Every structure is written in structure tokens, then in C-alpha cells.
Amino acid sequence: MTPNPIRVLIVDDSAVIRGLISKSLEQDPEIIVAGTAMNGERALSWMASNPVDVVILDVEMPVMDGLTALQKIQKDFPAVPAIMASGLTSKGAETTVKALSLGAVGCVAKPQTASAAESIRVLSRELVMMIKAVGPKNSSSPAQTRPGTSNQISQQTQTRQKDISGKQLFTKNIKFFKQPEVLVIGTSTGGPKALAELLPQIPVDFPIPILIVQHMPPGFTEILAQHIQKDSGRTCVEAKHNEPLESHKTYVAPGGSHLLIGEKNGQKVTLINQDPPEHFCRPSVNPLFRSAAEHFGNSTLAVMLTGMGEDGIEGTHDIARAGGTIIAQDEASSVVWGMPAAVACAGLADKVLPLSEIAAEIKSQCLVRA
Incomplete structure (x- = not known):
């Protein structure tokens, strides 16, 4: 003991x-x-x-x-x-x-x-x-032993472009200002409360699809989607396989399954699979973030909210390499600063923000009026 x-x-x-x-x-x-x-x-x-x-x-x-x-x-x-x-x-x-x-x-x-x-x-x-x-x-x-202090995180984030090749740097600087076409969110411990605060601040007519991975057992995520719809006023569903990806709609990964973005007959769709867990998680943030990078590239806007562990860090690297924009929740407003800490400490976050400021940043990135 x-x-x-x-x-x-x-x-x-x-x-x-x-x-x-x-x-x-x-x-x-x-x-x-x-x-x-x-x-x-x-x-x-x-x-x-x-x-x-x-x-x-x-x-x-x-x-x-x-x-x-x-x-x-x-x-x-x-x-x-x-x-x-x-x-x-x-x-x-x-x-x-x-x-x-x-x-x-x-x-x-x-x-x-x-x-x-x-x-x-x-x-x-x-x-x-x-x-x-x-x-x-x-x-x-x-x-107490996680890498990076607040000052180190800030420095790593500010110098992110210096750590990639000149060609990638050029792409990142140009694509940073491209309006996002998809918003992907990863979260775990403390996530439902964070989502309940964040999503109602996003307009009902927000012009791009939102896809969410919240670590939850099967049977719970359908109820979570219902709560999100009630709180935000925006249509929200537990994602299904081969469902067309629609603007003005929010999709939640089903408990026990991975959620990805795919393409069918020239249209973006949601994909559901039973591939092995990643970071002991299914759903895992990684498949969603990787597929967003693949299909939306530099028009991907990713948000990493409170959660334990480091699930999603590899997928976040893919979004960064594709030139997408990444926001991480800060330590003070996180229930557990694990998943967003991994992103911030790796220098991948374009911004590390309190939960109360993330919605305004999302709207700013998407050129949406408050």
C-alpha cells in the first residue's frame, strides 16, 4: 500500500x-x-x-x-x-x-x-x-510526470511550423485560413459535461457537419446524442454505417464501434467498424481524426477536449500533417488533462484554450457570426 x-x-x-x-x-x-x-x-x-x-x-x-x-x-x-x-x-x-x-x-x-x-x-x-x-x-x-510545462507547451505550439519541412510549412501557412468543411471532436473523462457547455454555443445553422467520439459503453451513446440534440437544438444522431454526411448535423460514434469518414459514389459518408481498440478504446478518436485528415485535409477543424490517456494523438498528427487546424482544451478547465495535454505537449495545437473560449474560436475559424 x-x-x-x-x-x-x-x-x-x-x-x-x-x-x-x-x-x-x-x-x-x-x-x-x-x-x-x-x-x-x-x-x-x-x-x-x-x-x-x-x-x-x-x-x-x-x-x-x-x-x-x-x-x-x-x-x-x-x-x-x-x-x-x-x-x-x-x-x-x-x-x-x-x-x-x-x-x-x-x-x-x-x-x-x-x-x-x-x-x-x-x-x-x-x-x-x-x-x-x-x-x-x-x-x-x-x-506529475507528463511532458512539458505550460511555458514549454506555449513555445512548442508557437514553433510548430519550424519542426516540419519547408514544403509542409508553406502548405500549412496557406491552408490555415481556409474555411473548415468538417469539425471533429474527441473527448473522454468529463466529456459529456464539456459537450453540454460547448455545443449549445454553436449556432443551430452551423454550416458544417460535426462528428464526435466520446468514450462510452454501448447503449449509452444513443442517449448522449439525444441529449446533445436537446441541448444544442441541432440534429444529432448516433452514427450509422454508410450514412451520408450532412451539413447542419451532428454525429456521435456508437459505443463499442469506431467512427470514420469515408466516401461512396462521390459523397462523404460515415463508416462504422469493429476494428481492434486503439489505446484500449473503441470508439477511439484516432480512426475519426485519421479519416478526417484523409478526406478533408487542410479543411479539417479538430478539437480535443478533456479526457484521460492519449487516445487521438496519432490521428492529430495526421491532421497536422494535412494542414488542418487543431484546438486543445487547457488544463485548468479540463476534468482530466490527458488527451488534450498529449496534443498540446507535442506542439500540435494551434490554440490551447479554456472550454469557455473554444466555441468562439470554432465560430471564428468557420467565419460564423455569434
């Missing part, structure tokens, strides 16, 4: 699930299960007298459900992040997406496997990384 382990409270009305989650976390020396509770009311009572760093919160519980508990935790314990654990039901997915849009930092699907050992393995892989990403930072935290 490390000197200052991350203290986790597990809240679920099922003793079996509480036991599975506990076992999955106890295998990591940097995490300790500080307590368990069978509903939101008991969790809040426990938190009033016990220190906790991260809460894993069941969605559907008696006495006080997860959504109600989340809102009370945010009010009474604003520094404690909550991860939602949900069954794969339509009600569970709806509530989970709402919780994420309100500020829950992430979600995991409750295990569906018959084997306890397999359930523990799946939960451990998903939960441990997320808990370490959102929990308090210590000397061994990846956030």
Missing part, C-alpha cells in the same frame, strides 16, 4: 456488486476501499464523518438514487469526483448520461459476465485508470 492511497467509497444497493468492485480495486496498491454504502442517503451520512477522494455511485438505488446523491455530493462535497456505475438498461443509460452532463466525471457499465473473475478483471481495467486520473495527485501520479 502506498503512503497516501486514493480513498474510494462504493455506493450500490447490491452486495454482490459492492463486493466485485471492492475486489477489483483492492488489487491496486494506490487505491483503498475506504467504505461502502447501500444507497445515497447512507453514503452522504458516511461522507459527513469520513474522508473520501472518489465516489463510485450506482445509478438506480432505493431510498436515494444515484442522480439525487450526485447532486447532493456536488453541493456538500464539491471536491469529491463521482463515477457512475450503471446497468445496461434504457433507464440506467438515460440517468447516467444526465449525471455525466451534470458533472459526474465518468461512467462504467456494471459487469454482465457470469464469471466473477472476469467481472473483476473488466472492472479493474476500467475503474483503476479512471480513479487514478480523477483522484488526488501524488508523487507517482502520471499528471
Whole structure:
């Protein structure tokens, strides 16, 4: 056990699930299960007298459900992040997406496997990384050892053109001012809330298609698309295979599948496939960004929002080489500065901005009036 382990409270009305989650976390020396509770009311009572760093919160519980508990935790314990654990039901997915849009930092699907050992393995892989990403930072935290300080990032971004060949530099400088024809967005931990803030600031008649990869399990992304449409007033769908790419429309990658841009009979279309995960993710940001670079080149506008890990960094390199424009969310406004940090620290971002300023920059790039 490390000197200052991350203290986790597990809240679920099922003793079996509480036991599975506990076992999955106890295998990591940097995490300790500080307590368990069978509903939101008991969790809040426990938190009033016990220190906790991260809460894993069941969605559907008696006495006080997860959504109600989340809102009370945010009010009474604003520094404690909550991860939602949900069954794969339509009600569970709806509530989970709402919780994420309100500020829950992430979600995991409750295990569906018959084997306890397999359930523990799946939960451990998903939960441990997320808990370490959102929990308090210590000397061994990846956030403390990531490459580049703020000053280094700024310098790398400013000198990006000096690191590529003269021919590429010439192309980049000319194409930078070309109006984008597609907007691609990648995000993970903290993404639903970031999207809920960003997309309503973009006009309903925004003239180019928007494609989004949000790391989410199957069954959740259709609900996410519905929430985006309601929040933004712009048509938003869970993307389907060989669907024509339309302006004034937003597409969300289906959970469990990669989303790409392709071409059929001379028209750009959305493609869905089951290729292997990248950076342990499917959907991954990489296939979308790579295909955007291939089919839209220097008229690609890419935005990397909050998220743990480095998914999308290779695809962002492709967009940069094609002369596209890249915006990364800054550290202060990110729930987890992982994916945008990878882009910024590599010197790939044309701008690193707070979330509150990204919509205005998108509109400026696309010559859209506020």
C-alpha cells in the first residue's frame, strides 16, 4: 500500500456488486476501499464523518438514487469526483448520461459476465485508470510526470511550423485560413459535461457537419446524442454505417464501434467498424481524426477536449500533417488533462484554450457570426 492511497467509497444497493468492485480495486496498491454504502442517503451520512477522494455511485438505488446523491455530493462535497456505475438498461443509460452532463466525471457499465473473475478483471481495467486520473495527485501520479510545462507547451505550439519541412510549412501557412468543411471532436473523462457547455454555443445553422467520439459503453451513446440534440437544438444522431454526411448535423460514434469518414459514389459518408481498440478504446478518436485528415485535409477543424490517456494523438498528427487546424482544451478547465495535454505537449495545437473560449474560436475559424 502506498503512503497516501486514493480513498474510494462504493455506493450500490447490491452486495454482490459492492463486493466485485471492492475486489477489483483492492488489487491496486494506490487505491483503498475506504467504505461502502447501500444507497445515497447512507453514503452522504458516511461522507459527513469520513474522508473520501472518489465516489463510485450506482445509478438506480432505493431510498436515494444515484442522480439525487450526485447532486447532493456536488453541493456538500464539491471536491469529491463521482463515477457512475450503471446497468445496461434504457433507464440506467438515460440517468447516467444526465449525471455525466451534470458533472459526474465518468461512467462504467456494471459487469454482465457470469464469471466473477472476469467481472473483476473488466472492472479493474476500467475503474483503476479512471480513479487514478480523477483522484488526488501524488508523487507517482502520471499528471506529475507528463511532458512539458505550460511555458514549454506555449513555445512548442508557437514553433510548430519550424519542426516540419519547408514544403509542409508553406502548405500549412496557406491552408490555415481556409474555411473548415468538417469539425471533429474527441473527448473522454468529463466529456459529456464539456459537450453540454460547448455545443449549445454553436449556432443551430452551423454550416458544417460535426462528428464526435466520446468514450462510452454501448447503449449509452444513443442517449448522449439525444441529449446533445436537446441541448444544442441541432440534429444529432448516433452514427450509422454508410450514412451520408450532412451539413447542419451532428454525429456521435456508437459505443463499442469506431467512427470514420469515408466516401461512396462521390459523397462523404460515415463508416462504422469493429476494428481492434486503439489505446484500449473503441470508439477511439484516432480512426475519426485519421479519416478526417484523409478526406478533408487542410479543411479539417479538430478539437480535443478533456479526457484521460492519449487516445487521438496519432490521428492529430495526421491532421497536422494535412494542414488542418487543431484546438486543445487547457488544463485548468479540463476534468482530466490527458488527451488534450498529449496534443498540446507535442506542439500540435494551434490554440490551447479554456472550454469557455473554444466555441468562439470554432465560430471564428468557420467565419460564423455569434
